[in-house]
Amino acid sequence: MSIVRRKSEVPVESRVMFGGRGEVEAHKILVGADEMYGKGRLFNHVVLKPGCSLGWHVHQGDGETYYFLKGHGEYSDNGSLIPVGPGDMTFVDSGEGHSVENTGDEDLEFIALILYK
């Protein structure tokens, strides 16, 4: 069955994630396993305020894509630090780890997608 959700109806959750600094604001584009046909577990628009970070974590059994929309950050790709900005994409496979920090003075925004391997 089709779905249309206005911005005001898209669920937003703010919380510290994986021991990062400050809160991660997650706008849930798809909600729950059913809306992803059981093929993944997360499809979010993520906002990190200046100075905030999403801490290091390793994926097991799934992989995660980030697609950067706005702002500037430092991304850890399995421990290698790289600058990221609008239009850049990153992917970590199952068994690999990543983290990201807003190193700019505006919000860092990206799309996050986790699919099961």
Place this chain on the structure above:
Amino acid sequence: MSIVRRKSEVPVESRVMFGGRGEVEAHKILVGADEMYGKGRLFNHVVLKPGCSLGWHVHQGDGETYYFLKGHGEYSDNGSLIPVGPGDMTFVDSGEGHSVENTGDEDLEFIALILYK
């Protein structure tokens, strides 16, 4: 294996889609079935210039989510026309159809994700 692609390395394809007006510019965030673990067939950042549209089409065996980032458009949700803008999301299930047109005077940008049902 992890992936990092700069904006300049993200493949871009422009073409008329489903008989729409003008070309649809698709930035391929994930490329090919392998990068989606075989769970879907499209994860794109789509840009529609003013006056352009992505024509009506029906999904079979998969569902598609749009998440709007910029601009203003008119979306057909199974034939019901609704205005869409930044932060809105839409989803069509297998067996359902949709289309979208840029009705504003700036680019209409959205993320598109197709997962297999």
